[in-house]
Amino acid sequence: MLALKAKxxxxxxxxxxxxxxxxLTSQLLNGVYTIVDGFFVGIGAGEIGLxxxxxxxxxxxxxxxxxxxxxxxxxxLMSISRGRGRVKLAxxxxxxxxxxxxxxxxLISVSFCISLPRLIGLFGLSEExxxxxxxYGRILLLFSFAQIFTMGLLGxxxxxGYPRKAMCIMVSGFVLNIVLDWLxxxxxxxxxxxxxxxxxxxxxxTAILMFLHFAxxxxxxxxxxxxxxxxxxxxxxxxxxxxxxxxxxxAAALTMIMHNKQSLVYGGEIGLxxxxxxxxxxxxxxxxxxxxAEGIQPLISYYHGAWLPARRKLTAKMGFSFAFGIGLLCxxxxxxxxxYIPGFFSMGGTTAAVTVKGLILAAxxxxxxxxxxxxASYYQSIGQPGYSSLLTYSDPMLILPLFLWLLPMFWGxxxxxxxxxFANAVLSAILITxxxxxxxxxxxxxxxxxxx
Numbered sequence: 001m002l003a004l005k006a007k008x009x010x011x012x013x014x015x016x017x018x019x020x021x022x023x024l025t026s027q028l029l030n031g032v033y034t035i036v037d038g039f040f041v042g043i044g045a046g047e048i049g050l051x052x053x054x055x056x057x058x059x060x061x062x063x064x065x066x067x068x069x070x071x072x073x074x075x076x077l078m079s080i081s082r083g084r085g086r087v088k089l090a091x092x093x094x095x096x097x098x099x100x101x102x103x104x105x106x107l108i109s110v111s112f113c114i115s116l117p118r119l120i121g122l123f124g125l126s127e128e129x130x131x132x133x134x135x136y137g138r139i140l141l142l143f144s145f146a147q148i149f150t151m152g153l154l155g156x157x158x159x160x161g162y163p164r165k166a167m168c169i170m171v172s173g174f175v176l177n178i179v180l181d182w183l184x185x186x187x188x189x190x191x192x193x194x195x196x197x198x199x200x201x202x203x204x205x206t207a208i209l210m211f212l213h214f215a216x217x218x219x220x221x222x223x224x225x226x227x228x229x230x231x232x233x234x235x236x237x238x239x240x241x242x243x244x245x246x247x248x249x250x251a252a253a254l255t256m257i258m259h260n261k262q263s264l265v266y267g268g269e270i271g272l273x274x275x276x277x278x279x280x281x282x283x284x285x286x287x288x289x290x291x292x293a294e295g296i297q298p299l300i301s302y303y304h305g306a307w308l309p310a311r312r313k314l315t316a317k318m319g320f321s322f323a324f325g326i327g328l329l330c331x332x333x334x335x336x337x338x339x340y341i342p343g344f345f346s347m348g349g350t351t352a353a354v355t356v357k358g359l360i361l362a363a364x365x366x367x368x369x370x371x372x373x374x375x376a377s378y379y380q381s382i383g384q385p386g387y388s389s390l391l392t393y394s395d396p397m398l399i400l401p402l403f404l405w406l407l408p409m410f411w412g413x414x415x416x417x418x419x420x421x422f423a424n425a426v427l428s429a430i431l432i433t434x435x436x437x438x439x440x441x442x443x444x445x446x447x448x449x450x451x452x
Contacts, residue, residue, distance in 0.1 A: 012311060016318050019299055022167035023158060024291030028284065029174040036178055038280045040185040041195050042346035047273045048129055049192050050345060054276025055120060055129070056137030058256035059112060063144035065249030066104040067151025070097050072294060073242020074152075075159035076301040076381050077234065078221060082159075083305025090221045094156060094214065096234040098223060101152045105145035112141045123264060132192045139196035146204040153210035155245075159298045160220050165213065173206035244380040247392035248290065248373070252283065254396035259416060262404050267354065267413040274355040275416075277345050282362060282420070285330035289370040292323040293377035300381035316378045323370030330366040334359055354413070361417040368424035375431040387434050391427060399423045 041049040074097035081090040120133050140147070150173070157166040177198055184194030214223045256279050263271040296319040303312040338359040342352035372391055379387040400423040407415030407422065 009314070012314060013318065015299065016296070016315060019158070019163050020292055020295030020319075020322065022163035023295030024288055025167045026154060026170040027287040027291035027294065029170045032174060032284060035280050035284065036174075036181055038277070038345050040181040041192060042344075044185040044189055044194075045132070045191045047347060047351060049132060049195075050276045050347070051269065051273045052129055052132035052192050053136055053195070054256075054272065054279050055123060055125065055260055056116075056133040056140075057279075058253040058260070059116060059119060059137055060140040060144065060147070061249055061253035061256070062112065063105075063108050063141070063147040064151055065246045065253065066108060067101065067148040068155070068249045069242030069246025070100045070104065070148075070238060071152035071155025071242075072245035072297060072380070073240070074100075074234070074238040075155035076241050076297060076383075077237060078156065078159045079298045079301035080305035080383075082161075082220070083302040087221060091223065093234050093238070094221050094223055096238055097152060097156060100235055100238060101145075101148050105148045108144045108148070109141055112144070113138060116141065123261065126269070129269070136192045136196045139193065139200055143200035143204060146200060146207045149207035150203050150210060153207065153214070155294070155297075156221075157210055157213050157219075158294070159301070160213075161298075162213070162219075163295070163298075166210075169206050169209045169213075172209070173202045176205055177202035241380060241383065244376050244388035244392045245294075247389060247396075248376065251392060251396040251400075252286070255400060255420075258396075258401060258404055259419075262408060262416045263413070266408050266416055270351050270354060271413050271416075273347070273351050274358055277342060277347060277355045278358050278362065278417070280345070281334070281341060281359065282365075285327070285334070285366050286369055286373075288326050288330065289323050289366070289373045292319055292326065292370065293373040295319075296374070297377050297381045300378060304382045312382070316374070319374040319378070320371060323374045324367050327367035327370040331363045334363040334366075338363075357414070358417040361414060362420045365421040365424045368421070368428040372424060372427045372431050375435060379434075390434065391431055394430065395423060395427055399426050 038050055038053065041053060045052075074093055077093045078090040081087070081093060116137050117134060120130055120137070123130075125133065154166050154170070157163075157169075180198035180201060181195055184190045184198055188194065190197070213219055214221070259275055259279070260272060263275040267274065296315050299315050300312050303309070303315065338356045341359060342348065342355045347355065372395075376388045376391040379391075400419060403419035403422045404416065407419050409415070411418065
């Protein structure tokens with residue numbers, strides 16, 4: 001097995017990067033999907049098109065959340081089972097994952113397609129902006145099954161021991177998205193609708209390729225077709241293990257929705273347009289951190305299942321260090337490049353100036369994000385979703401709303417941008433407290449395991 005081949009720390013480090021780099025790349029490309037849309041829409045539809053995507057896109061993230069929860073939660077169980085040599089059990093878990101993806105696809109598509117007009121109507125947008133927002137959102141929600149299966153099977157392919165293959169599939173989807181955006185937004189000026197169709201069809205292709213890996217490819221774990229329709233036996237365990245990654249994506253959606261509302265309140269449509277660009281850029285750095293967290297998850301779950309606590313802890317420490325370093329690099333890069341970013345989206349004037357200031361004020365958040373993401377992934381990977389959910393759900397449910405309400409009262413629109421940094425700093429403090437508590441009481445929280 002792959003973990004047992006790491007006979008020293010040097011080999012463990014190589015194994016760490018073998019999993020983290022492909023996961024990081026996949027997450028980066030997933031984030032760049034929307035930036036590509038923004039680039040072409042900025043050229044083809046201007047600031048109003050950018051704002052329309054910014055308003056409707058957060059609602060489509062609920063499909064991403066469902067896929068990530070099923071993929072990472074079920075994938076962790078697959079890795080633990082493989083670590084214990086129970087490959088057939090891993091196949092049954094995969095079948096349960098597929099059934100959960102089908103069910104969640106149906107629920108999300110129907111519920112959000114019906115409710116989307118009312119949800120967008122709560123923002124009090126102009127008639128044209130509301131129309132464009134509904135157009136973009138409805139197309140992506142119609143194809144929400146593609147996003148759910150892409151995210152769900154992405155985690156499964158990684159945990160099957162094929163992180164590079166998962167990355168290559170994501171790269172192919174990214175390339176197709178660029179080609180279709182150019183074709184349907186620039187060559188044929190379909191505007192926001194063209195960007196939505198480009199994203200939907202590229203996600204559909206990646207979902208099909210991921211599925212074929214388990215259906216006809218050389219996978220270690222196979223879908224157990226004969227038990228497919230009665231394969232929800234592991235549904236509860238998968239959803240419990242996936243509560244944290246689901247919450248990470250849900251938090252991103254709620255964060256964008258709350259920021260959109262406060263940006264509109266304190267900055268009008270200029271503030272909303274500025275946040276639309278900020279919401280394209282900031283998630284790229286966050287997804288880099290999430291890539292580190294997802295990359296270490298198969299390793300930590302495998303080590304946990306194989307009773308190798310020293311390797312598990314060393315991998316976590318490498319994850320913290322790597323994510324923190326990436327966070328510092330993202331913060332520095334954003335400060336240096338902030339003034340050039342609005343022009344990339346064909347934005348100028350007052351809106352561009354507001355955007356630059358917002359990017360600089362939000363930049364310090366990234367090192368804190370890395371700490372929180374890796375910590376949440378660690379506890380989720382070892383079957384302690386309680387700690388993981390504490391870190392994940394306290395942000396959109398309590399900490400961020402508090403700062404989004406409090407800081408703008410003193411600093412106006414600047415307070416909206418600063419809320420991101422303040423919230424993640426508090427979450428980091430919570431993680432450090434949880435980590436110290438778990439280390440002190442580890443003998444109670446975890447069973448005694450063999451050493452490396």
